[in-house]
Amino acid sequence: MTDHPQDQIALEFDDVSMRFPDGTQALADIALRIRAGEFVSIVGPSGCGKSTLTRIASGLLPHTGGTVRVDRNNVGFTFQDATLLPWRKIQGNVELLMELRGVPASTRAAIAREQIELVGLKGFENHYPKRLSGGMRMRASLARSLALDPSVFMFDEPFGALDEITRERLIDELVDLYMRKGFTGLFITHSIPEAVYLSTRVAVMSARPGRITETFEIDFPYPRRPELRFDPRFVETCNTISSALRATLETAGPAQ
Amino acid sequence: MTQTITAYPPTPPKPPMPVGKRLALTLLPPLLMGLALVLLYAGTRAQLPEHRQFLMPGASDLWVQAFSRPDVLAELGARAAVTLSIAVVGLAISIPLGMGIGILMFRLKVMERAAFPYLVALQSIPVLAIIPLIQSAFGFGFLPKVLIVALFTFFSIPTTLLLGLKSVDRGIIDLFRLQGAGWQVILWKAGLPSAAPALFAGLRISAGLAVIGAIVSELFFLAGRGGLGQMLINSKIDFKYEQMYAALIASSALSIGVYLFFAWLGNRLFSDWHESGGKSS
Numbered sequence: 001m002t003d004h005p006q007d008q009i010a011l012e013f014d015d016v017s018m019r020f021p022d023g024t025q026a027l028a029d030i031a032l033r034i035r036a037g038e039f040v041s042i043v044g045p046s047g048c049g050k051s052t053l054t055r056i057a058s059g060l061l062p063h064t065g066g067t068v069r070v071d072r073n074n075v076g077f078t079f080q081d082a083t084l085l086p087w088r089k090i091q092g093n094v095e096l097l098m099e100l101r102g103v104p105a106s107t108r109a110a111i112a113r114e115q116i117e118l119v120g121l122k123g124f125e126n127h128y129p130k131r132l133s134g135g136m137r138m139r140a141s142l143a144r145s146l147a148l149d150p151s152v153f154m155f156d157e158p159f160g161a162l163d164e165i166t167r168e169r170l171i172d173e174l175v176d177l178y179m180r181k182g183f184t185g186l187f188i189t190h191s192i193p194e195a196v197y198l199s200t201r202v203a204v205m206s207a208r209p210g211r212i213t214e215t216f217e218i219d220f221p222y223p224r225r226p227e228l229r230f231d232p233r234f235v236e237t238c239n240t241i242s243s244a245l246r247a248t249l250e251t252a253g254p255a256q
Numbered sequence: 257m258t259q260t261i262t263a264y265p266p267t268p269p270k271p272p273m274p275v276g277k278r279l280a281l282t283l284l285p286p287l288l289m290g291l292a293l294v295l296l297y298a299g300t301r302a303q304l305p306e307h308r309q310f311l312m313p314g315a316s317d318l319w320v321q322a323f324s325r326p327d328v329l330a331e332l333g334a335r336a337a338v339t340l341s342i343a344v345v346g347l348a349i350s351i352p353l354g355m356g357i358g359i360l361m362f363r364l365k366v367m368e369r370a371a372f373p374y375l376v377a378l379q380s381i382p383v384l385a386i387i388p389l390i391q392s393a394f395g396f397g398f399l400p401k402v403l404i405v406a407l408f409t410f411f412s413i414p415t416t417l418l419l420g421l422k423s424v425d426r427g428i429i430d431l432f433r434l435q436g437a438g439w440q441v442i443l444w445k446a447g448l449p450s451a452a453p454a455l456f457a458g459l460r461i462s463a464g465l466a467v468i469g470a471i472v473s474e475l476f477f478l479a480g481r482g483g484l485g486q487m488l489i490n491s492k493i494d495f496k497y498e499q500m501y502a503a504l505i506a507s508s509a510l511s512i513g514v515y516l517f518f519a520w521l522g523n524r525l526f527s528d529w530h531e532s533g534g535k536s537s
Contacts, residue, residue: 060430077434083427086529087449096445100435128529 009069010036010152010184011057017065017209018052026052028209030066034201036151039178039185041195042212043241044205045249050188051080053210054154057186076150076183078158082137084129084144090116091125094143101148108147115143119173135166139173146177153183157190168226171197175224192238192245197224202241206248214244313498321498328499331487332506339483340510342398342473343466346405350462353406354413355455361414362421362447363439379411383469387476401473408469409462416458420451453530456522463518467511484510 011034018027026049034040044050055061059072084093091112098108116125119139129137138158145153159167171194178185178198189195195202196218203215218237220228228234273281301312313321322328357375361368387404394400424447432442474485484507491500 058434060433075434077431079427079430081425081427083425083431085428085446085449086531087452087526088529097431097435100432100437100441100445130529130531 008036009033010038010071011186012069013053013057013066014069015066016053016056016063016068018049018056018061019064025209027056027063028211030210030212032203032212032215034184034186036184037182038201039187039199040201040203040215041185041187041189041199042203042205043189043192043195043245044210045207045245046190048205048207049210050205051156053205054156054186054188058154070152074148074151076145076148076153078138078141078145078153078155080157080160082129082134082141084137084140086129089126089128090121090132090140093129093140094147097144097148111147112143115147116140118146118177119143133166134162135170138162138170142174142177146181149181150183153185155185155187155189157188159194160190167194172226174198175222179222192241193229193234196234196237196241197228204241204244204248213248216241216244310495310497313501318498318501321496322502328502332484332502335483335487335503336506336510337483338481339467339470339474339485339507340514342401342470342483343405343463343514345398346402346469347409347462347466349402350406350410351413351459354410355417358414358417358421359443361418363443368418375411375414383407384472387473391476396477401470401477404473405466405469408465408472412458412461413455417451417455420454421447423454424450453522453526456518456526460515460518460522464511464515467507467514471507 011032013030013032016027016030017025019025030053032040042050042053052061054077056063057068057070058075058077084090085096088096091109094112094116095108098111103111113125116122119142121136121139121143124132124136124140129140132140141158159170162170175198185199187195187198192202199218201215201217203212205211206213216237220231220234297312298314301309301314304312357371361371383404386407390400390403394403421443428446428450429442432446437445470483471485471488474482475489478486478489484503487503488500488507491497491503
């Protein structure tokens with residue numbers, strides 16, 4: 001992992017709140033500081049505004065209260081779908097963001113080939129997305145973001161649509177990428193084991209209006225291996241976070 | 257109470273159908289239908305009193321009077337070229353204009369609100385009804401015919417393009433916005449490629465209409481060197497019904513040809529990546 005200056009903040013939410021034009025209070029008093037090199041996952045019930053939080057952090061959605069501090073020029077973003085351009089081959093898709101940033105053609109072709117190899121898609125450069133499986137498309141999507149070498153990488157439930165086995169493999173690969181590249185991670189998910197396996201810290205969000213109710217330091221050493229999922233301490237951590245999540249639901253009243 | 261269980265034996269897979277049988281099942285129905293239509297034509301012709309049988313020329317007359325005569329074939333070719341040129345120039349006006357208006361409506365919501373009702377209204381005007389007006393305004397040359405084709409083909413272009421542009425994946429637009437891309441870049445690199453298959457469906461309809469529009473426009477313009485439409489009218493005046501039928505057949509062949517060309521082009525452009533394409537994984 002790359003070393004970062006001690007305690008340098010890469011992403012900070014300072015009392016951030018979000019009220020939509022229709023009056024819905026989506027987020028309230030969000031306070032979260034993420035140090036450079038940390039990997040923080042946010043878990044919460046569906047509809048709690050955790051996706052809204054990444055959209056705000058990346059600048060896609062202007063927030064209505066508080067302050068966000070982040071270097072938006074170096075943000076990687078992975079959506080719930082792979083969002084590949086169907087009319088471009090994998091090579092062209094991985095080059096896209098560099099193209100929009102004005103990287104010269106020969107440079108971006110070389111970088112794209114490197115990233116494609118890194119995510120294990122070598123040999124598929126000239127395939128169209130529709131010929132690839134869901135997991136392969138998500139890999140191409142990761143390669144596309146990695147090509148810009150982002151310092152902060154945001155993930156908005158990227159593996160939700162994949163089957164269990166593909167998902168676990170991609171999570172292992174993401175851990176690997178995180179160790180190699182040393183980016184700061186913000187990962188949105190509704191899967192507690194996924195969050196614990198990936199992260200240095202897990203934040204629990206309450207139902208709407210979304211608030212961060214508790215955060216948990218996860219101190220399992222990296223690299224994390226699949227066996228970790230069966231470690232009693234891992235299971236215990238998941239249970240603790242699960243109870244914290246249930247507690248937020250109970251204080252918010254009966255489930256809808 | 258006792259339970260009754262039944263044994264279900266497996267069903268062996270059906271042997272694949274022999275190629276000959278499969279071919280016969282595909283080709284026979286349209287062939288039989290064609291034969292039925294020919295018999296219907298011949299039957300109707302036989303019912304007609306002799307002095308009215310010119311309305312439905314027989315196959316041998318059609319061959320002797322039209323398709324076997326080099327001068328008639330040459331005329332058909334030359335006239336088809338004139339009709340095609342009217343149709344193509346008309347499309348060359350309506351396609352860029354329609355795309356421009358579609359893009360403008362997409363870019364400016366206020367333009368969509370302002371223009372859309374009039375586009376619908378324009379479509380509801382029967383083009384045939386304003387041909388006399390176009391004649392009065394623009395005379396009898398090439399331009400008025402081209403304008404008629406443009407009117408015939410215009411409507412489906414801005415509407416299909418607008419629909420296509422509006423259904424671009426939100427995530428893809430967000431992806432571009434995150435890199436600070438301006439609307440021109442988003443339009444060029446995401447909007448137009450994404451909308452292209454929908455636009456092409458519109459173009460295919462417009463292309464077929466263009467040939468029809470060109471022929472209809474010629475029915476109203478008998479002066480000068482005209483296309484197949486003029487031949488239809490002239491052969492009626494000259495009482496050469498075999499040639500009229502030849503012109504009819506040439507007209508529909510032209511229309512089908514233009515449609516097939518656009519269908520082929522669309523398939524070539526999009527089948528590699530679009531959902532509707534043939535080569536899916």
